[in-house]
Amino acid sequence: MNIERYLTEHRQGTPLQILRLLRQGRVTVNSDVIDSPRTTVVEADNVRVDGMTVTGRQPQYLVFNKPVGFQLSMDPTMPHSLGSLLNAFDQPRQLDALADLPKEAVGLVLTSDDVRFLTDVTGQNWPSRFQVQVSGTVVPTLAPNQAFQDVTMQVDQVHQQVTVALTTIDSAMAVAALEKLPDVLGPVERLAVGPLRLPVDLPVGAYRGLLPTEIDELTGPLDEKIKTN
Incomplete structure (x- = not known):
């Protein structure tokens, strides 16, 4: 069988991951670096990814x-x-x-x-999406920062709180800024990393x-x- 199918059957990653493993020179067969997904291998071959035999590499x-x-x-x-x-x-x-x-x-x-x-x-x-809830229905003032994008303030009249959310690549700065808002109800939460x-x-x-x-x-x-x- 070809190396792409062999790695797939041995659970070495998604199809796109396996192609990337080959292109990055991370796959060897009998100590030779293999970069073509069409390379033929047999069970007797010593196939390794990142120096580990495929039977011992089940990434999490x-x-x-x-x-x-x-x-x-x-x-x-x-x-x-x-x-x-x-x-x-x-x-x-x-x-x-x-x-x-x-x-x-x-x-x-x-x-x-x-x-x-x-x-x-x-x-x-990848940018991250953060949010925090503050007490009341008055929209708080968040200090302007060029690192913050897609800043939103959603008022919840029923629960008497405002959800403040933003996107940024600077996680530490985002957490620090949101924590400083008045009447914060709980910890800052990260909702997303990229997609x-x-x-x-x-x-x-x-x-x-x-x-x-x-x-x-x-x-x-x-x-x-x-x-x-």
Whole structure:
């Protein structure tokens, strides 16, 4: 069979991920770097991705709804860390998190044991969407900042509160600015990173695997380059 089908059957990623693995020179067959998806392989061949045999590389891609006050460490023995939220099956994995959300905030955090994937996502410089609720129906004043885009103020007369939301690539600045608003009702929440939105059915403190479509959307610009080559 060809290497593309072989990697697919061994669960090495989505079809677009597999093409990118090949184009990035991350796949070897019997120590030779392979970049063509049509290369023929047999079961006796030594196929590796990132230096690991394909039978030992089953990458994980997770999205967390981080609680307030939790650090982004994936060490399961550290209290109040994302690692402490992992189930027994995921604890042995060498996961890393995109370290771009202050512990005072809640919401979407990406983690994976595929370091190259996290590097690729970081390289896209995706903006994040943040929001916070403030008490009352008077629209608060948010200091102007060129780093903030799509700023919205939604008044809820029934619950007597205003939802302030913005998009930015500077997560720390956004959290700091929103926390300083008067009469804030709770922590700042990250709702999205680029095309990935926080799943509405994912409770605070829980996590789930990324869907193949979500993985492809996060690395979309890279995969578009691959498809046009």
